[in-house]
Amino acid sequence: MGQFVKQHPFVILAAGAAIQLLAGIPTAWGVFQEPVRAEYGLDEESASFVLSWLVAAFGAGGVAGGFLQDRLGPRFAALLGSAGLCAGFVAAGFVPAEKPWLFYLAFSAPVGAGCAFLYPAVMGCAQKWYADRKGLATGVIGVAEVGDGFLRARTPKLNFHRGSCDFCGDCQRVCPTGAIGAFDPEADKMGMAVVQKDRCIAYFEGCVECEKACPYEAIALDDVGHPVIDAAKCNGCGVCENVCPALVYRSFAGGSRRGVVVVAPERYERLGRTTVEGESEMIV
Numbered sequence: 001m002g003q004f005v006k007q008h009p010f011v012i013l014a015a016g017a018a019i020q021l022l023a024g025i026p027t028a029w030g031v032f033q034e035p036v037r038a039e040y041g042l043d044e045e046s047a048s049f050v051l052s053w054l055v056a057a058f059g060a061g062g063v064a065g066g067f068l069q070d071r072l073g074p075r076f077a078a079l080l081g082s083a084g085l086c087a088g089f090v091a092a093g094f095v096p097a098e099k100p101w102l103f104y105l106a107f108s109a110p111v112g113a114g115c116a117f118l119y120p121a122v123m124g125c126a127q128k129w130y131a132d133r134k135g136l137a138t139g140v141i142g143v144a145e146v147g148d149g150f151l152r153a154r155t156p157k158l159n160f161h162r163g164s165c166d167f168c169g170d171c172q173r174v175c176p177t178g179a180i181g182a183f184d185p186e187a188d189k190m191g192m193a194v195v196q197k198d199r200c201i202a203y204f205e206g207c208v209e210c211e212k213a214c215p216y217e218a219i220a221l222d223d224v225g226h227p228v229i230d231a232a233k234c235n236g237c238g239v240c241e242n243v244c245p246a247l248v249y250r251s252f253a254g255g256s257r258r259g260v261v262v263v264a265p266e267r268y269e270r271l272g273r274t275t276v277e278g279e280s281e282m283i284v
Helices: 002-007 008-021 026-040 046-074 073-090 103-127 131-145 168-173 209-213 239-243 265-271
Strands: 192-196 219-221 227-229 260-263
Touching: 002 227, 026 046, 046 073, 046 265, 073 103, 192 227, 192 265, 209 219, 209 239, 239 260, 260 265
Parallel strands: none
Antiparallel strands: 192 260, 219 227
16 A cells, blocks of 8 residues: 555545545534425424434544554444445435434434544544655645535634624524524533643643633633633633633744634544643644
């Protein structure tokens, strides 16, 4: 394989990028939601369960996929992921309209897990086979994935550098496709705050801005004044990232990262913690 990579470097990268196009299906649910609701007569709450199961399967599949890759190799993990992805779409086509609950099992579980199996397999191979061009390989495949999948490239995203979410419900009311479901800020999670030690001012000279601003009391300070995120209370509203002054006071470090950032639930599931040393640990 090493010789083939040397002779056809961009063919492998193109194949990896094409696979990653599919890894964004869980976050492109808004494209499928209305046709599924019409076919099975689902209300908004029931349709949101499809996405919930999809994301849950994606989170669990990320852990299982990484384990399979370590034990049996990326080829097995990728083939199993592809099989699950295809099986989910095929099985969904046979779900009878009078049994919409079967859609959760037939579509959400295999598609979510299948997409999760594909991601670590492709990214791991890219970094291994292009050891002297890791930046290029990761960049090409990462762009194809676009953080949460190429299919989500046209999906609106929250920018917590400009503001935070107060869960007013306006976006849900104006969304023409019904892609934004009902949200309970006390029970649901839009994301999870993660502290980055190399950017957090509290690790250098002291800062309490995020702890003071959090409206859900999800941030506390430990004995030495470092912020600690309570994963049970945090819902990803983004207030902490919005008020974080690290981008201003530590701008000499370069980049646009702040001391605390909100990541998507599926990324937090892969990360498994609310404090990291730096940005490199966030690439999961």
